[in-house]
Amino acid sequence: MKKLNVLKSVLAVAVVLSLFFAACSKASSGLSVFKENVEGKTWQLIIVESAQKSGTLIFDREKIDRKKFSDVYTIKFDDKKASGKAAPNRYSAPYEAGKDFSITFKPAASTLMAAISTPKGLSEQDYFQLLKNVSAWKLNGEHQLILYSGDKTLIFEEISAQ
Numbered sequence: 001m002k003k004l005n006v007l008k009s010v011l012a013v014a015v016v017l018s019l020f021f022a023a024c025s026k027a028s029s030g031l032s033v034f035k036e037n038v039e040g041k042t043w044q045l046i047i048v049e050s051a052q053k054s055g056t057l058i059f060d061r062e063k064i065d066r067k068k069f070s071d072v073y074t075i076k077f078d079d080k081k082a083s084g085k086a087a088p089n090r091y092s093a094p095y096e097a098g099k100d101f102s103i104t105f106k107p108a109a110s111t112l113m114a115a116i117s118t119p120k121g122l123s124e125q126d127y128f129q130l131l132k133n134v135s136a137w138k139l140n141g142e143h144q145l146i147l148y149s150g151d152k153t154l155i156f157e158e159i160s161a162q
Contacts, residue, residue: 030101033139038077038097042084043145043156045073048122048130052151059122069119073127075156082131086124088115093131101138103147105131130154 048059059073074084082105083092091110097103108128118124133149140146143158
């Protein structure tokens with residue numbers, strides 16, 4: 001009878017430890033996914049969509065002059081700093097990614113070039129404001145990053161390493 005009680009106690013401890021380690025693993029999964037699959041890669045904005053206006057596209061890369069704006073609205077995450085090119089300025093902004101797929105950005109600092117023209121639908125200042133309001137992220141497959149900014153969704157695609 002004592003052996004049975006000891007066995008039950010060992011089994012109960014094993015179950016509790018398994019649940020504890022599973023919870024710890026799940027809690028850090030968002031951050032580890034971010035570090036493994038997002039950091040160090042360059043992403044380019046392809047769409048800004050408004051949830052409030054039922055899928056209305058605010059910005060659509062397919063509808064801009066690709067010769068003029070081929071390299072705008074990029075972002076790369078490295079060591080708690082996001083950087084990239086807006087339209088026309090380069091920028092950087094501190095960010096913090098959380099365990100629960102949360103992410104926040106501090107205001108962006110940018111170079112001060114004057115824009116002769118901007119891509120239709122999204123000014124540089126609007127882009128910076130969208131980043132400032134981002135609260136969550138997710139990956140859609142391996143090569144698409146989605147950032148949630150209030151009622152707007154920013155969809156980025158990974159730019160192939162060159």
